[in-house]
Amino acid sequence: MTAEARILLDQVAVGQSLPELAIDVTPTTVVLGALASRDWRPMHHDYKFATERNGVADIFLNTPNQAAWFERYVTDWAGPRARLGRMKFRMKTSVFPGHRMVFTAIVTAVSTDSAGCGWVSIDVALSVGAAEADPSSYVVASTCEVRLALPDSSTDNPWSRSGEQWVP
């Protein structure tokens, strides 16, 4: 494994798409993610609670785990030198076992701030549907706006920034 930059700021353009990522969600996906984030609330592991108390179709992916999936998705593309500054996501519908999660994204802005840090803004969509269904029938379950710092050269390292040099 290497710390080399995978993508530099000047290699990214507005309108660029990120590679798609598809994951089949199982009960284990939901429970593993909830317990990894120390989220013990029963709607993330107890089918009867989720369906009978919450009135939803099944146990569902919890909020911190969705955040972790978004992190994984964008850093898969950008590499280890990329540093998350901010993410804002909206959950429109839940992600249940039996769904296929499909992550897609598009770059909406490329900029350099007054401290000299390079940034990309990315709109990520998490769509879901039955694994065997036509992907065109999938619905957007969550959207996420990501502000991600990228190196502007092979020696730049956004992780070295702190204080006034880091403006996420």
Next chain:
Amino acid sequence: MTDNNPTDLPVAVTSVIGVSQYLQIATFDVENSYAYNTLAATENANPLFWDDAVAQELTSGRILPPTTLSLWMRPHYWEPGAEGEQVALQVHFDLKKIFELPEAVMTDNTIIFYEPVRAGDRISNSQVLKSVSGPKTTKLGSGRFWVIDVEFKNQHGALVGIESYTGFGYRRDQEVAAS
């Protein structure tokens, strides 16, 4: 959610809007095993979190995945002396109780990342209720939206992150009809 902080809110709510509450210090140190759990749960192969040489070069040693931020302040499910369910976002549960809304979901989440979190850190946080909406009805039921900010610091007082949650507390419609 255009009518934030309407005039029908009880004093128990209006008196705490904008007030920092529940300053808490984690009961355990940050540890790498939780990083592995999160990385495994999301099949995340980022070498920054798996390879000591990469971590040393980029971050002068191992850091935790940024999106693990909230887990350091989540209480143990049980510990000696604790009674009842231990919850992480107490303001959220206070609002459910005040408005008598038995169910709740989170709809929006914003996280801003500052100093990286490292193994051995001891994280603290506090919660601020930012706003509460008037009564709303969604496909889940009838209730209210609220926004809660949570600020996280490390043991040196350095800001490591800010989270903002929008929650929807609700009563399912058939429960409304039956009550």
